[in-house]
Every structure is written in structure tokens, then in C-alpha cells.
Amino acid sequence: MKQLTDKVTFPNGATLSSRLVQPPMLTNSGDHGFVTQDTLDYYGARSNSAAMVIVEYTSVSENGGPSRSWADDREQLAIYDDKFIPQMTKLATTLKQDGNKALLQIVHSGREANYLPKLGKKVYAPSAIDFSFLDYPVYELSDAQIRQIIKDFGAATLRAIKCGFDGVEIHGANHYLIQEFFSKWSNKRTDHWGGSLAKRMNFAKEVTAEVMRVVKAEAPKDFIVGYRISPEEIHDEIGYTWHESTQLIQALTTEFDLDYIHLSLPAYNEKPADSDKTFAELFQPVLNGKKEIIVGNVMNEADAKDALNYTDLVAVGRASIIDPLFAHKIVTGHGDDIITKISPEQVKLAKMTSGLINLFSDMKMEPHLPGRESIAILHKSGSLDASVIHNGTKSDLKDIEEGKL
Template identity: 55%
Template structure:
């Protein structure tokens, strides 16, 4: 039977979601100092409780040395690195789940991208001590003890997700953050058990996955969801961190760990392909998954038709990112047969309805959208930019 957007999906461990739409993780620029949830955070997520059958939070850093990864001057990245964050996490899970859809906490360590540590004069950690030309601060290679502690921190954050009422966690191994840094030959120059060969560069991501699984087996409901997000390739000109051929080997190891889903972070959209083949990333990665490990793709979806195309021809689930920024009720309208009423662009008139945080409005009304893909209609909200959060510390 042809998959339809409204066909329910049951994951490997028993959790069922009512449709194939996922709200992708997107930073809201709304955290309080220390990574605590704000009222603006809750308002944003509460407004999107019917955006999809499964909602994934923005990244939450799991270690005190794992963030914040943010634009200095803007509200901070959210955290899950201490029990002090639990009250806010509980409120966040409740806001996301209030209409019966699943809520997933994305857990993360920024590694070299923990800009907040550089701003405050603290060491910024990575797999290896490397002076990156694009970063205005040095990176210190982690000690063995620091690596082991961070692995445990992923487990502790998973425990908090369970206690807070989330239905699952997504391990963030994409977008040049720490797990990707360990997998990348560009950023991992270690010669111990955590680096060197491809197999050793897989060791840290696999250790994190196994620690998360251990905690889930001990503490979570049997249908708790575990997903992993990965960037299929890391290629910068003649510098190659890894190709899709290598990342497929990592995913093949994750399949043995019986995860519920793999989420491909695709900058150019769900139909995108590597440069050396006409096959899509979705097709290439589906090839190494078993029947029980679901595939999530993302990118370029602003309409019901695009979402349907993604699940019918590319993946089990489609994560909708900017589409839910401009249309908080994306899935609700599809379910109601009102897909033709989905808003597909932003405008000044839409600002009250989208319930953006002040940080998001400032980010997307900048000329550079803080480095994010621009929104359809984004030029119309440029006059709304006040510059209240802008700084010049992190310039390219």
C-alpha cells in the first residue's frame, strides 16, 4: 500500500505515531543563562503541539563543557546537563505533548562549537588539539577521563528526558558537533582507541549510543524511542572528513544496536544527492537499514504535496523544519483536509500567528538569517530587525 502522510507508524520498540510528519529540531534562541527554559520557549513549542505526529526539540547540551553553542549576544542554547534543568524540561515535554503527539528530546555536545565557553575564557574541547582557521579561539583535545565523562553525561541527560516525560531522545551526531567531530578525519587526529582508523573513529558515537540504550533499558517505558541524527558527508573542498560511503558503515553499526530511527540532516533537502552519484542520500542509506529502523529525511517541505512526495518516494518520515516555522499547524491542517490553507512563507502580518521567540525574530530578520537557510518571504521582515541581540564577536 502506498504510504500516506496520515498513515500511522509504529517504531521497533512499540511506540506509534499517528502520521508521518515530524517537526525537525530547530534552535529557538530562547534559553535563559545556563540553558534554562524560558516562557518564550514554552510558548513557541506549545504553539506547535499539532505541527506533526512527532516533535523533536532543539539541541540540548548534556555536559557543562558541551555548550552553549549560540550566537553571542542572543538568548542561549537550552541545556539538559543538570537536575536543575528538570523542572523546565518537564514543562517543555508537557507543552509539546498537550495534543497527544510524541515529544523527543534532542541531546547534544557542541565540542569545538561551544562558543559560550570561549566567550567566558574557558577551554573549548574537541577530539584533538587543532587550530581551526575558521574559529577565533583554540581547541583543546579531550583527555580520556573527559571522554568517558561525556559518554556518561549522555546517559544522565537521557535519564532526565525519561523523568521529564519525553517519549524518546534523538542523539545529535550531525552538523559538525562533537559526535561528528570524533567521526571526522579532519577534526579527529587521535592515535588511541578513540581515533585513527575508521573503526576507531566510530568508537565514540557507538559508546554514546550504547550508554543511552543502557539507561533506557533500565529506566524507560518499553516503547521509549531512540533516534540518531547524522550528516551523511563532511566535505569541504579538498578536505574530506568522511563520505557517505564511510557514514553508511557507521549507520550499519547503529542498525545492530536496534535504534528506532536514523535522521539524515540534509542541507539541500530530502531529494538531495552526493556529487558522485544520481542516487539520493535517502536511497543510499535505506540500503543499509533493516526493516525496523525507520528513515527520516528533512528539508525543503512547505506544502502537503512535498511532504507526501517525501514519504511516498524517499523515506518513512519527513521532518519539516522551516515549514513549521511559518506554519505552526502544519499537520493539523493536513489532518483536517485543509492542506491548501498551509502558509508557505513569512510576512509581517504572520508574525503574531507564528509565535516566534524574540530571538528567532531577530535571527530571521537579519540579512544573513544567522547562517540559516532564508525563509520564503524573509525579505519582507527585514524592517522588523532591531539589532537588540547583535554582537560582533563571532564574525567570519
């Protein structure tokens, strides 16, 4: 039977010390896209959170982000220029200090690059659609722009290699640009990049081809390449279902030497409406020897063990924000000591970034961290709210303002 403590070897020969992965999770710690001390402290605390840590989604193009930022010094990370290499190298070195693998997730945010309008810049997507949930216009990418973005993914991969990362994850999930091209809801094109299912696959396939071209030419043989996908996109209109997304993965795993497929899920045992099988089980026939990672609501060792019944590797998200030693405790036989609730003390011990503190201290945030009521005092939205001023001490307020808590 599979155990969480098993070593796992990818098709390229790279070996992980366990079956536990930390998935990419936004920290909102970038300063104009640069890695900051806040970033380094957070990831430094997680060098033992998993056998493989995937750094949060990082922009490959200048027009590909930032996404979900609220200030220049609370941005998504970027790697679209050589100027980002020195700080990114520090991040890779920090993560690898205990011998575990460090990967960088690479992305173009497409229509979700919602901080660009605040900077007076345009937001681009496959098609110029008036999305009701966006308060800014979206412009259609030209063929030349699309081909440049594909090259940008390759250039970002080369920078990740130079920085010392052990691999990259192509972000084809969560409504960002690659998924937008694959979705018939957001892609209304009739050229090479849209129309039929086969044409809606072209952007994902050409991005992957460019990444693999760079890896084969420039990277060590055991450089890891993964692909993340949301198994379904269902709104009032259907972007795609698992019936289509498994066809995309079948094409990618057949044509390219990927090492793993990462399913982005709200719960690790999630099932589609029209099947008794989990998404993890439905994707296994199209993996073609590649490893599978699943994520979603794994909050303790028991959850991780149960998730392993469906997959090769288990990604632990929110639980590793709370306890940076999640995997280390399991591997050393101390899984019962995993901290499962956040607290003001744990915020400090876990080196949570100011961006994460603000996010998870919001009582409206879902999915939330267990114990969030204890850190509600730390929440701010641009300025300290009345409850913090009323309940917090002067030293608390000073620390919060300076981002120390």
C-alpha cells in the same frame, strides 16, 4: 502507496499518528540554559505541527555548550544538571498536550560551543586543531573527559525520561562532537578514539550504548531513540563520505535497538556526487528495520508528499516555523490552507521566539523564510539598526526591545 496521514509504528512499539515530524531547530530562547516562557510559547504553538516534535539540540555536559548564542538569555537549552528538570518537564507537557510525541535531541557541541570563550571557559574537541574559521583555541579532550561525556549522555537521557519526554535523539550531525570524532578531518587521534575508521566510530557507538543502557533500565518500553547523522562531510579536505557514514549506521543499527535514523540534509532529494541515488535511498539498505527520517526544503504539502517517495517519515523545518499547524492542516484535509510565507502578523501567530525573529529577519540569512522582506524591520543585532529606527513606530520599537514581536 504511502500517505502522509498513515500511522507509523517504530520497532519499539511506539506509534505516530502521521508520517510528519518537526525536526530539532535552535530557538535561542534559553536563559543560562533554562527553558523560558519564550521557549514554552514557541513549542506550545507547535503541539500540532507534527506527529513527533524533536526539541532543539540540548547540552548534556557543562562544557558542551552553549553554541550559537549571543547573550546569557538567548542560549542553547541544557540538561546537564537536575536543576533543568522542572522547566524541561513543563516543555514536555506543553508539547504533548494534543497527544503527539515529544522528543529531546541531546548533544555535546564540541568545538562549536562558541559562547564558552565569551564566558572565559575552554572549548574542547577530539583534537587541538587551529581551525581557521574559529576565533578561539580548541583543546583536546583527555580520555577521562571523553568517558565522562559518554556518561553525561546517559545522565541526560535519564533526565529526559524523568521530564516525560517520549524519546531522545542522539545528535551525531552538523559538526558537533560526535561528528567531530567520526571525521578524519577533525579527529587526528591515534588512541581508542581515532585513527582507523573503526576507531573513529567508537565514540558514537559508546554514546549510543550508554543511552540504550539507561533506556532499557529506566524508560517505558515504547521510549523512542533515534540517531541523527550528516551523510557526508566534505570541505577542502574530506571528513567522510556516504561510503563511510553508511558503515557507521550499519554498525549502530545492527548493535543497538534504535528506532530511527535521521538524515540531516539541505534538500530531501539531495544526492552525493558519485551516485544517481538520493542519500535517503543509499541509507535504506543499512537501516536493519529502523525507520528513516529525511529533512530539507520541505515547504508545503506537495513537497512533503514528494519526499515520502524516498523515506518513512518526513521532517518539516522552516515551514513549521512559519505555520505551526502544518501537520494538523494536512491530517484534517486542509493542506491548501498551510501558510507558506512569513509576515509580521504570522510572526505573532506563530509565537516565534525573539532569537528566531532576529535570525530570520536578517536579510543575509540562508536558508531564509519566504516573505522575509516583510519582517526586515524586526531585525536587530544587539541594538536596533537605523532602518528599524527610521521605519518603525514607537510602539513597534518598544515591542521589539521587549521581545514581544
